[in-house]
Amino acid sequence: MKPNIHDVAKIAGVSSTTVSRVLNNRGYISEKTKEKVYKAMEEINYFPNDLARSLFRKRTNLIGLIIPNSSNPFFGELAFHIESICTSMGYKLLLCNSLHRKDKEEKYLEMLIRNQVDGVIAVTYNRGILNYHKQNLPIVAIDHYLSDTIPVVGSDNYDGGKKAAELLIEKGCRHIVHINGPIELETPANLRRKAYEDVMHEHGRKPITYEVPFYQHYHDIISTLFDEQPDTDGIFASDDIMAAAVMTEAKKRGIDIPNQLKVIGYDGTETVQSILPDLATIQQPIELISKTAIEILAKEIEGEFDDLPLETYLPVRLLEGRTT
Numbered sequence: 001m002k003p004n005i006h007d008v009a010k011i012a013g014v015s016s017t018t019v020s021r022v023l024n025n026r027g028y029i030s031e032k033t034k035e036k037v038y039k040a041m042e043e044i045n046y047f048p049n050d051l052a053r054s055l056f057r058k059r060t061n062l063i064g065l066i067i068p069n070s071s072n073p074f075f076g077e078l079a080f081h082i083e084s085i086c087t088s089m090g091y092k093l094l095l096c097n098s099l100h101r102k103d104k105e106e107k108y109l110e111m112l113i114r115n116q117v118d119g120v121i122a123v124t125y126n127r128g129i130l131n132y133h134k135q136n137l138p139i140v141a142i143d144h145y146l147s148d149t150i151p152v153v154g155s156d157n158y159d160g161g162k163k164a165a166e167l168l169i170e171k172g173c174r175h176i177v178h179i180n181g182p183i184e185l186e187t188p189a190n191l192r193r194k195a196y197e198d199v200m201h202e203h204g205r206k207p208i209t210y211e212v213p214f215y216q217h218y219h220d221i222i223s224t225l226f227d228e229q230p231d232t233d234g235i236f237a238s239d240d241i242m243a244a245a246v247m248t249e250a251k252k253r254g255i256d257i258p259n260q261l262k263v264i265g266y267d268g269t270e271t272v273q274s275i276l277p278d279l280a281t282i283q284q285p286i287e288l289i290s291k292t293a294i295e296i297l298a299k300e301i302e303g304e305f306d307d308l309p310l311e312t313y314l315p316v317r318l319l320e321g322r323t324t
Contacts, residue, residue, distance in 0.1 A: 005046075007044055008044065011040035018037070060115070061090055062117040062118060063086050063297070064094045064109075064115075066105060067079060069099060070097045073241070077269045077270060078290060081286060082290045094112060119137065119140070119297045122139060140300070144188075145186040151309060153289055153293045154289060157192045158192070159316055160195070161194065161199075161282075167320065168236060171324050174205075175208075176232075178237075179209070179237045189238065196236055208229065210222075210225050222249050234263075235263050235264075237265045238265075240268070240269065243266075244265070244272070244276055247323065263280065264323065264324055265281040269286065273319075279319075281321065282317070283317045283319050285317075292314065
């Protein structure tokens with residue numbers, strides 16, 4: 001049989017009530033008594049029942065994280081930092097990988113609610129999935145607008161787009177194309193496109209944006225771009241994976257980077273930087289985004305909703321690689 005709280009009490013020479021108070025940090029207990037209880041727990045290999053303790057505290061110390069695709073370097077690094085920070089704060093993380101599917105997002109949210117998570121961090125394109133008031137669940141979104149009441153944390157997308165476009169112009173590019181996701185997606189990342197277009201207009205250039213439709217692979221779009229825009233000498237891709245695909249297509253066509261074509265991406269994850277150290281990119285502060293999202297969520301969990309910022313955008317950094 002598994003050891004129980006009564007076994008711990010017997011070995012420690014205290015009452016079961018005292019053991020319960022030690023485990024739940026309730027009331028005054030001397031350090032000597034605590035040491036006796038912990039030593040007894042270790043001696044018989046006793047582990048507290050987290051479910052029972054959560055019912056007592058009305059907290060599970062569980063945080064849900066919904067991301068579109070953990071194989072994407074940005075989301076993978078984001079999940080890494082969020083899990084690491086949650087652990088340091090005493091939270092456990094339930095990771096939900098939705099694969100961009102609305103039905104999976106809905107099922108994952110139901111699962112998180114059933115498991116009585118204390119809060120959710122969401123990176124989802126499904127704006128209607130999270131009804132903040134209906135569920136009364138603390139939620140923070142990362143780089144996506146989910147509702148008028150859910151706080152959003154992300155990078156300064158406009159400044160990042162501006163830095164990328166201005167760098168290509170400084171490097172002498174005349175025909176600069178931008179690759180982005182669908183404009184109808186309600187995400188702050190669209191500000192990268194807005195900044196690119198503003199910079200183009202400021203310099204008397206015509207902005208040209210190729211959209212990658214939701215769920216569609218981008219290689220066909222990139223191939224079409226090269227076919228339709230043969231004079232292109234600069235490409236700003238809205239993430240590093242697309243930038244890498246641009247470099248691959250350019251190599252297939254015998255186009256020299258950076259002499260004939262200059263390329264800059266967005267994200268600056270450790271994974272892509274280690275594989276493509278020469279890639280110029282706009283680096284998002286992924287660890288700081290994670291930390292900020294958790295800090296806001298922790299305040300929501302404590303019931304502090306009044307002074308929370310609805311939008312928080314953190315500074316980006318230009319990494320000027322050899323592709324420009």
